[in-house]
Amino acid sequence: MNVVPQALEKLIDDFKRLPGIGQKTATRLALHLLRCPAEEARTMGRDLAGLHEAIKLCSNCFAFSEHDPCDICGDNRRDPAMVCVVEESGDLMAIEKTGVFSGKYHILHGVLSPMDGIGPDELKIEALIKRVHRQQVTEILIATSSTVPGEATAAYLSNRLQGCSGLKVTRLACGIPIGMDIKYADELTLGRAIEARKKA
Template structure:
C-alpha cells in the first residue's frame, strides 16, 4: 500500500477494464516518472473526451457535436446504411475502405438471457429512418454470434415489410485461413453463400 495521491491514482487506474493491481502500479509509476506535460496532456484529453464527445443524433455513433463525421460527409451515400452493434465496429468497417454509405449504431445486440430486448436497442430509430424513406438498402453488420444473428433476423423481419432491401454481411472462411480447421457452421455458411467466379 502506498499513501495519498499515489494510492488514489493506482485505485483510479485499477477501475479501468483489463487493469489489475500490478498493471495499475506500473502505469502509476510510469506517469510519476514522466514529464509533467505528458501527464497533463493525458488528463486533459480524458476531460476533453468526456466533455465534448456526444452521441450523433442521426446514427448514434460517438460524435463531436450533433452529428458524427460520417453523417456530415456529403460524399457518402445517404440511401445506404450499415447497421453495427457498437461504435468500434464502424472503425472495423471503415478500415476496409469498401463502404461509402452511412451507419446506424444499435448499442448492443438482443440478448434475452441478459434481459436485453429489441426495445433496449436503437431499433425504433432505425425503423424511423427507413420509414422516412431515406434508406434504400440496410446492410446488417452485427457480429456473427448467436445474439448478433438473432438481432439481424429480428431486423430483417421488421424492415422488409417496409420495402427496404435488407442484406446481411457474408460469413465464411477468413482470408489466410485453412479449410481443415474450419468449424462446420462457418464452412456450411461459406458453401451456402458461395458465388460464381
C-alpha cells in the same frame, strides 16, 4: 501498512475499472505514468477530463461525434439510401478502415441481451425504423457481430424491417478469414463457407 501512495492507488483503481485490465496491469500502467515526465500524465488527464464535453451522439445515426450531424451524416457524397447497422462505434471505425462502404451508418449501442435486461427499447431500433421511412433508405446492411447475441439482434432487426416496402435487408458474408489456413478454421465457419461457395 499500505506501501502504495494514495494518489497512485486511486489511479490503479481507475485503470482496474477498464475492461480486461487486472491488478497487475493496472499497477504497471500507473507506475509507468509516474515514471514518465509529469506532462505526459497531465496531458492524458486533460484529455480524459474533456472527453465527454467534446463528444456527443449524432442525432441521426447515434455515432460519437464532435458535431451534430456527424461528419458521415453530413457528407453529401455518401449514399443516404444505404445504411449499415452496427453494434458500437468501434465497429463503424473498423468498417470505415476497409474503405469499401460508401453509405451511412446507424449505431445500435448494444445488442439484444434479455439476461442483462437489454431489449429492443434499450437499443436505437425505433429510431432506425423511423429513419428508414423518413430518409427513403433502400438497403440496410446488418453488420452486427456473428456471435449469438449479434445473430439474435440481426434476426430481430431483419424481422422488424420486413414490413418496410422496397427495402432490401442484407447481412455481412460469413466465411474463411483472408490468410487463414483451412485446417485451423472452426467447423461452423468452414461449414458456412462451403454452403456459401461462389463460382471461382
